[in-house]
Amino acid sequence: MEPQPLPLTLLLHLLLLLLLSATALSAKAPLPPTPSPTSSPTRPNSTTTPKSPTLPSSPSAKAPLPPTPSPTSSPTPPNSTTTPRSPTLPSSPSSSTLDPKQLRALQSLNIPTSKDPCRNPSILPPNTTICDSSKPFRHLLSLRLANCSDDVALSFTALKSLSTLQSLQFLNCPVAPIRFPADLVASLHSFTCINSLRRLTGVWLARLQNLTDLTVSNVQVNASGPFVILGSLKKLRSVTISHANLTGSIPKHMNLNLTHIDFSGNKLQGKIPSGLTLLENLETLNLSSNSINGSIPTSFGDLISLKNVSLSSNSLSGAIPESISAIPGLVHLDLSSNQLNGTIPKFLSDMKSLKHLNLANNKFHGVVPFNVSFISRLQVFKISRNSDLCYNHSVLSSKLKLGISPCDKHGLPMSPPPAKADSSADNSSDSDYDDTDEDDEKQDRHHGPNKVVLGVAIGLSSIVFLIIFLVLLSKCCR
Known part of the structure; x- marks a missing residue:
């Protein structure tokens, strides 16, 4: 029964080789680049998709138009209840909440008006608009015209329609x-x-x-x-x-x-x-x-x-x-x-x-x-x-x-x-x-991790050698 300690010794030697290999690999592994203070952190494998401006949702925009009753259609039973539906605003200049005269003035300045410039001012970049809350039609308070094309011309009539502008x-x-x-x-x-x-x-x-x-x-x-x-x-x-x-x-x-x-x-x-x-x-x-x-x-x-x-x-x-x-x-x-x-x-x-x-x-x-x-x-x-x-x-x-x-x-x-x-x-x-x-501080930060890895490797190696020494010592004392 004397040869039994031999497999234990081989096992300990194998464990030593594995630990030394692991520490060597960790010491050779490249350090991740240190991000500069001005660079913003980016998630790996992430792609940023530009988001289109979200139009504000309103019940009137989502509800369908009620069917137009024909002369032959039967009347609604008296006991039935119907929920009134607001008509849908069509996506045309006539559906804008902006004053029609000012809408035509914007069109003369080649500003797109397919969307309501008062409800969705951000859809007109780089041109922007700000409107008041008057009824039944709103009026422009602020207008910015940027990067105009060559065919844009200011007209006295258009500017007269924009007389509510403050900016x-x-x-x-x-x-x-x-x-x-x-x-x-x-x-x-x-x-x-x-x-x-x-x-x-x-x-x-x-x-x-x-x-x-x-x-x-x-x-x-x-x-x-x-x-x-x-x-x-x-x-x-x-x-x-x-x-x-x-x-x-x-x-x-x-x-x-x-x-x-x-x-x-x-x-x-x-x-x-x-x-x-x-x-x-x-x-x-x-x-x-x-x-x-x-x-x-x-x-x-x-x-x-x-x-x-x-x-x-x-x-x-x-x-x-x-x-x-x-x-x-x-x-x-x-x-x-x-x-x-x-x-x-x-x-x-x-x-x-x-x-x-x-x-x-x-x-x-x-x-x-x-x-x-x-x-x-x-x-x-x-x-x-x-x-x-x-x-x-x-x-x-x-x-x-x-x-x-x-x-x-x-x-x-x-x-x-x-x-x-x-x-x-x-x-x-x-x-x-x-x-x-x-x-100097940046250089210290760059070289610091290498010293830590070296210290861990030396510590692990010392522990392994101590274990081997104790096993051999116990074997000799039997």
């Missing part, structure tokens, strides 16, 4: 402009024209006197200045006239209730008027890419509601006024590509809401007054292309890609900034600083 938008509709009927002019509260209507005049826009929101972009506007337009629009709250070849200067007096001003990408000249700082409700000011000169008004801090300011790509000179520090909610400040000079004020680092600071391509000199904690708190920080500006290398690390040189003991730039650092600062995402800890 009218033209997006990529290069049709010839036409004078709006008086009823439509009085009804409009919002007008948007982007890359449309070929060319506009200031007098034409000034007729829309009840507007609260005006947006004109990538359309040539013939006017001697913004005041020709804004002088008549007393109810205006938001105005955008950008990339419109607009000449003249910034109006000295504007509606005090304005919350949004965007005159970017024009040919405006002159100084920023001090009267602009009276707009206490102003939240956004964009005067970038013009020919504005002079200095920033010292009373600029009176714009206490400002959140976003862009004065970039002008010819502004002088220093940054200290009053800007009094704007509590300022988030975005872009003063780049001007001729601003002096030292960069330290009070900017005390502005708690600031997230975007661009002072690049100016004539600032001296030492950058910011520390690492302030710079790391910003989402965008750019100060490159200020040749007389430098940073204290004992305060700021050279790893920060600022695009400027470190200072010498006299507070002057030691040498021109390296071209590589400057180009990387300009071509980086929205930031001029870099943190390498994130890359």
Whole structure:
């Protein structure tokens, strides 16, 4: 009976080989790719099928029409009950709940009306409509015309039928402009024209006197200045006239209730008027890419509601006024590509809401007054292309890609900034600083699973060898 332990030994050896094979396979198995933060998770073997817009179901649309009684048909027995059925609306323009005159106006603009534009506004992309709830026919309150075909033409008759519109938008509709009927002019509260209507005049826009929101972009506007337009629009709250070849200067007096001003990408000249700082409700000011000169008004801090300011790509000179520090909610400040000079004020680092600071391509000199904690708190920080500006290398690390040189003991730039650092600062995402800890962390995450697999394999092998050792030890002790 001595040879019985032999099969047990073979079994243990076989178990050892299987475990070693399993651990080897697990160690060689490729790791699944780590999804990037910007990629959305996708289920394997799943296909996304675009869904067609679902039409709202109504009892009147589903119920069939009752049979028309013929003269010879027998009357309904008195004791029988019949459920009244609402007639089915046929899918034709005559069945629309929209006013027939406005329906014909939409047809003249080549907008499909086979479906009711009031009940199913989403079936008309990219054109959209919003209707009121009046009876027996509803009326349009909002209309957007987008990507118009060449054969679309505005007619005075069609626009007169649309006099209930409060919002009218033209997006990529290069049709010839036409004078709006008086009823439509009085009804409009919002007008948007982007890359449309070929060319506009200031007098034409000034007729829309009840507007609260005006947006004109990538359309040539013939006017001697913004005041020709804004002088008549007393109810205006938001105005955008950008990339419109607009000449003249910034109006000295504007509606005090304005919350949004965007005159970017024009040919405006002159100084920023001090009267602009009276707009206490102003939240956004964009005067970038013009020919504005002079200095920033010292009373600029009176714009206490400002959140976003862009004065970039002008010819502004002088220093940054200290009053800007009094704007509590300022988030975005872009003063780049001007001729601003002096030292960069330290009070900017005390502005708690600031997230975007661009002072690049100016004539600032001296030492950058910011520390690492302030710079790391910003989402965008750019100060490159200020040749007389430098940073204290004992305060700021050279790893920060600022695009400027470190200072010498006299507070002057030691040498021109390296071209590589400057180009990387300009071509980086929205930031001029870099943190390498994130890359190291990614590498650690990539190599981490291999170490875990190796540790598991060593542990399993140790357990197997321990079992074999104990079995052989017990066999020898018998």
